[in-house]
Amino acid sequence: MKKLGFSKAAYWLTISFLFFPLVVLAFYSFNASPGFTFTGFSTRWYEALFSASRESKSLWNSVANSVIIALSSASIATIIGTLGAVAIHWYKFPWKRYVQALSFVPVVLPEIIIGVSVLIFFASIIRLELGMFSILIAHISFTLPFVMLMVGARLSEFDDSVLEAARDLGAKEHQVLLRVILPIASPGIFSGFLMAVTLSLEDFVVTQFVRGPNSETLPLYIYKMVKKTIPMEISALSVLLVIATVVLVFSVRNLMKYFVKGT
Amino acid sequence: MGKLIGSEIRIEGVSKSFADTQVLKDVSLTIKKGEFFSLLGPSGCGKTTLLRILAGFEQPEQGIVTLDGNDILPLAANERPVNTVFQNYALFPHLSVFENIAFPLRLKKVAAKEIKKRVFDYLDLVQLRGQENKKPHQMSGGQRQRVSIARALISEPKVLLLDEPLSALDAKLRHQLLMDLDLIHDQVGITFVYVTHDQSEALSVSDRVAVMSQGKVLQIGSPIEIYESPADSFVASFIGETNFMEGKVNAVDGRMITIESDKLGPIKVTVDSGHRQGPFVVGDKVRHTIRPEKIRIQTTKPNESADNVINGIVFEVIYSGFQSRIYVDLDNGFRFKIFKQHVQYLEVGHEIKWNEKVYLWWNPDDGYVVEKLV
Amino acid sequence: MKKQAGVWYSLPLFAWVTLFFLIPIGMVLLYSVLSRGNFGGVKAELSLDGFAALGNPAFLKTVGITLLIALVSTVLTILVALPASYYIARTKNNLTLLVLVIIPFWVNFLIRVFAWMAVLGREGFVNDLLRWTGLTQEPIQFLFNIGAVIIVHVYTYLPFAILPLYATIEKFDFGLLEAARDLGADHLTSLKKILLPNIRGGIITAILFTFIPILGSYAISDLVGGKDGYMLGNSIAYYIGKANNWPRASAIAVVLTLITSLGLMVYFLLNRSQQKTLVEEEVK
Numbered sequence: 001m002k003k004l005g006f007s008k009a010a011y012w013l014t015i016s017f018l019f020f021p022l023v024v025l026a027f028y029s030f031n032a033s034p035g036f037t038f039t040g041f042s043t044r045w046y047e048a049l050f051s052a053s054r055e056s057k058s059l060w061n062s063v064a065n066s067v068i069i070a071l072s073s074a075s076i077a078t079i080i081g082t083l084g085a086v087a088i089h090w091y092k093f094p095w096k097r098y099v100q101a102l103s104f105v106p107v108v109l110p111e112i113i114i115g116v117s118v119l120i121f122f123a124s125i126i127r128l129e130l131g132m133f134s135i136l137i138a139h140i141s142f143t144l145p146f147v148m149l150m151v152g153a154r155l156s157e158f159d160d161s162v163l164e165a166a167r168d169l170g171a172k173e174h175q176v177l178l179r180v181i182l183p184i185a186s187p188g189i190f191s192g193f194l195m196a197v198t199l200s201l202e203d204f205v206v207t208q209f210v211r212g213p214n215s216e217t218l219p220l221y222i223y224k225m226v227k228k229t230i231p232m233e234i235s236a237l238s239v240l241l242v243i244a245t246v247v248l249v250f251s252v253r254n255l256m257k258y259f260v261k262g263t
Numbered sequence: 264m265g266k267l268i269g270s271e272i273r274i275e276g277v278s279k280s281f282a283d284t285q286v287l288k289d290v291s292l293t294i295k296k297g298e299f300f301s302l303l304g305p306s307g308c309g310k311t312t313l314l315r316i317l318a319g320f321e322q323p324e325q326g327i328v329t330l331d332g333n334d335i336l337p338l339a340a341n342e343r344p345v346n347t348v349f350q351n352y353a354l355f356p357h358l359s360v361f362e363n364i365a366f367p368l369r370l371k372k373v374a375a376k377e378i379k380k381r382v383f384d385y386l387d388l389v390q391l392r393g394q395e396n397k398k399p400h401q402m403s404g405g406q407r408q409r410v411s412i413a414r415a416l417i418s419e420p421k422v423l424l425l426d427e428p429l430s431a432l433d434a435k436l437r438h439q440l441l442m443d444l445d446l447i448h449d450q451v452g453i454t455f456v457y458v459t460h461d462q463s464e465a466l467s468v469s470d471r472v473a474v475m476s477q478g479k480v481l482q483i484g485s486p487i488e489i490y491e492s493p494a495d496s497f498v499a500s501f502i503g504e505t506n507f508m509e510g511k512v513n514a515v516d517g518r519m520i521t522i523e524s525d526k527l528g529p530i531k532v533t534v535d536s537g538h539r540q541g542p543f544v545v546g547d548k549v550r551h552t553i554r555p556e557k558i559r560i561q562t563t564k565p566n567e568s569a570d571n572v573i574n575g576i577v578f579e580v581i582y583s584g585f586q587s588r589i590y591v592d593l594d595n596g597f598r599f600k601i602f603k604q605h606v607q608y609l610e611v612g613h614e615i616k617w618n619e620k621v622y623l624w625w626n627p628d629d630g631y632v633v634e635k636l637v
Numbered sequence: 638m639k640k641q642a643g644v645w646y647s648l649p650l651f652a653w654v655t656l657f658f659l660i661p662i663g664m665v666l667l668y669s670v671l672s673r674g675n676f677g678g679v680k681a682e683l684s685l686d687g688f689a690a691l692g693n694p695a696f697l698k699t700v701g702i703t704l705l706i707a708l709v710s711t712v713l714t715i716l717v718a719l720p721a722s723y724y725i726a727r728t729k730n731n732l733t734l735l736v737l738v739i740i741p742f743w744v745n746f747l748i749r750v751f752a753w754m755a756v757l758g759r760e761g762f763v764n765d766l767l768r769w770t771g772l773t774q775e776p777i778q779f780l781f782n783i784g785a786v787i788i789v790h791v792y793t794y795l796p797f798a799i800l801p802l803y804a805t806i807e808k809f810d811f812g813l814l815e816a817a818r819d820l821g822a823d824h825l826t827s828l829k830k831i832l833l834p835n836i837r838g839g840i841i842t843a844i845l846f847t848f849i850p851i852l853g854s855y856a857i858s859d860l861v862g863g864k865d866g867y868m869l870g871n872s873i874a875y876y877i878g879k880a881n882n883w884p885r886a887s888a889i890a891v892v893l894t895l896i897t898s899l900g901l902m903v904y905f906l907l908n909r910s911q912q913k914t915l916v917e918e919e920v921k
Contacts, residue, residue: 004724004727004728006720007720007721007723007724007727008724010717010720010721010723010724011720011721011724011725011734014717014718014721014738014795014799015721015737015738017717017792017795018737018738018741018792018795018796019740019741020756021749021752021753021755021756021792022741022744022749022752024752024755024756024762025748025751025752025755027762028755028762035760037760037765038765079649080649080650080653081650083646083647083649083650084646084647084649084650086646087642087643087646087647087650088647090643091642091643091646091647092640092643093643093644093647094644095647095651096643096647098651099647099650099651099654102654102655102658102659103650103654103658105658105662106658108849108897108901109853109894109897110849110850110852110853110854110855110870110893110894110897111853111855112853112855112870112873112874112890112893113662113665113853113890113893113894116665116873116877116886116887116890117661117662117664117665117890118657118661119877120661120664120665120668120883120887121657121660121661121664123678124664124668124678124679125660125664137657140653140657141653141657141658144650144653144654173641173642176642177642177646201745202745202746204746204747204856205855205856205870208856209874209877218745219745219746219747222745222747222748222751223747223856223860226747226750226751226754226860227860234748234751235751235755237748238744238745238748238751238752241744241745241748242743242744245743245744246740246743249743
């Protein structure tokens with residue numbers, strides 16, 4: 001007989017703790033008046049989100065920026081990271097140790113240091129104006145190690161005899177890459193890409209530092225609103241985002257199931 | 264699919280080291296066109312390294328390797344007309360059986376129609392027709408190995424290298440696949456170089472065998488030569504089982520020499536004129552052997568005409584139906600192995616038992632002098 | 638061909654890592670020993686001015702508060718995570734249990750912090766409730782102090798602690814606990830003496846994933862910390878932005894990096910000693 005009473009209670013208390021603020025937020029998203037004193041039920045904040053007001057325009061603009069940056073930085077990070085992970089895993093080259101060590105620096109350094117270092121780099125050496133480009137660079141930088149981790153994990157499941165076989169049968173090196181390595185690594189590449197997109201969409205601290213005066217991503221927009229007022233539209237937006245995420249995750253899950261079945 | 268021509272391989276003076284260990288020491292041998300040639304030896308003897316040098320995955324520090332007279336060492340693995348069948352099959356997990364086999368042809372951009380025809384030809388050769396749409400993970404070990412063989416042969420290489428291809432399979436399957444390999448070799452006709460540590464595999468299908476140990480080639484010969492005329496004590500004990508004796512030659516009479524051995528008394532052995540360590544003269548110290556299956560064993564005293572008679576006491580009998588392995592302790596402290604085949608009906612109570620006094624004897628033609636001792 | 642392929646594949650990574658990791662971090666180091674430019678930025682003059690301010694009491698207070706928040710948050714997080722991950726590890730069909738832990742994470746980080754402001758604010762849920770039940774008349778100040786910072790940190794890092802703890806506990810052989818019970822130990826003692834030492838590795842990992850990031854925390858203390866919950870991260874931001882003193886900001890960043898690296902070194906040493914002990918015990 002397992003005595004799980006205490007830990008069971010602890011678990012469900014923890015879950016309640018985790019969900020509690022979100023439920024409160026959802027609750028207030030239907031508040032008739034601004035602020036957190038409940039006066040009545042209303043969907044005005046949801047309507048405000050989709051109105052043509054300047055506020056909602058700048059909100060959706062920041063969403064667009066977030067998506068553009070997430071997709072482009074993730075794509076580039078995936079290319080660089082995949083090639084790098086393949087090289088580290090199966091090939092020799094002179095700067096291997098150096099690259100291995102440095103690649104994982106963003107994982108252990110606090111985000112604020114990454115943000116500050118890229119900021120200083122742009123201000124001093126590149127002297128480029130901060131904006132979408134600097135955000136892009138910073139996002140690629142901190143998502144790179146995670147792509148490499150995901151691809152590397154997938155590559156470790158195979159030993160290099162598959163590569164030797166390909167070469168033995170006549171494949172030139174680029175054919176080995178395109179016909180053997182990349183197809184085998186594809187699940188890892190895909191999860192690396194997804195992870196990079198997620199991290200980029202979520203990021204606040206690094207983006208905050210390298211943004212420059214004009215660029216705004218969704219987290220930056222939320223931060224700005226939270227500092228200024230009590231943005232009730234944000235509560236409505238968060239409820240919608242949660243629903244969208246749940247729907248997305250479940251459809252991706254079912255898509256994956258379909259793909260695996262078909263193989 | 265007609266018969267192809269294989270290449271002659273010459274290996275001269277090849278040496279290779281990894282870190283501080285020398286894995287191949289000045290190895291030289293010639294493999295004939297179309298031969299089924301085995302590299303046999305215990306693990307660590309260098310056989311796999313030699314194979315990988317042939318394939319192009321390793322470079323030797325010294326030595327020359329030629330294919331039909333052409334130096335292949337400067338060629339990369341993908342440029343050599345040499346293909347490998349790997350121990351763990353190394354099939355491409357993301358491709359179907361058809362695509363795995365078609366892989367070498369797709370690299371060369373062969374036309375789709377031609378690919379289809381050739382792939383099905385080779386599927387028939389390895390008896391896998393009907394399985395071509397499956398993926399490797401859906402197949403058994405034996406089937407995967409067949410795919411691997413078809414894939415290696417389809418681009419018509421001049422040499423096929425096989426790196427312990429059967430060691431990952433279970434015993435029954437091993438024998439079946441070995442026989443199939445023999446048939447495939449007969450049909451295809453190219454040179455096969457086969458690496459194994461299992462001597463029964465090597466002896467059963469090879470045209471010639473090279474026995475290796477610690478980076479050196481100890482002997483090259485047909486299976487019978489290796490078995491009956493081993494070049495040294497290592498080969499004699501590695502191949503099959505045997506009983507060793509040492510002694511001084513004290514009489515030579517034509518082909519028959521008499522050796523005063525190990526307090527066993529005079530042992531007579533016939534020696535061929537072409538013996539690699541001969542001729543033997545009185546005074547030579549030699550090591551000689553007698554294989555267990557060639558010793559006669561009986562509980563009654565043998566005839567006057569019998570040679571090489573020794574007495575002993577039975578230490579252990581291991582009965583396995585068609586034969587018994589009998590261990591006999593001799594007067595001089597040695598323990599001899601004898602294999603006795605039960606070629607006649609064995610009545611209960613008539614078998615040789617533990618602790619019985621027995622007589623061993625054998626024909627001088629059946630013994631063999633392995634080497635001179637210094 | 639094969640020899641060069643590795644060079645080509647690794648080249649983009651090599652270039653990126655050098656250009657955007659090595660050089661920027663080098664710049665931070667450099668800036669920390671330069672002197673402040675007249676209009677912000679730096680002058681090409683060496684100076685230890687940036688580090689000089691590190692001696693003053695206000696800065697030391699910030700370091701202290703940062704360490705305190707990191708420590709308390711980590712301890713609380715681990716204490717809460719332990720029984721929860723224990724429960725998950727000992728339940729058969731625990732996929733749903735795990736997913737439940739992760740779902741709140743799908744909500745944007747800032748929105749989660751904002752949610753806490755909705756809960757703890759002067760006009761927030763808790764105060765609303767207290768007034769509605771008549772327990773208080775005036776709103777209580779829950780936000781903008783160290784307590785709020787700690788609560789939100791624990792909230793944010795719980796999943797980071799639960800997952801590695803779950804992974805380690807899951808590998809533990811619970812038959813050992815039964816053996817201990819059989820020998821006379823009660824449930825609590827067997828947990829303490831048998832389970833805990835064997836999941837030390839997981840606990841150390843959970844601490845790593847909690848303590849080290851909290852050291853460098855910025856956003857949470859910025860939103861709910863106010864004046865009292867002021868951490869090193871906020872200090873760096875202040876000197877980059879409002880005070881426009883980049884050398885000083887860089888110097889503080891260097892200090893933060895040193896503290897973080899120390900923490901990492903401690904983690905590696907602990908891990909290695911843990912592995913050594915396991916090997917020694919096996920050898921015995």
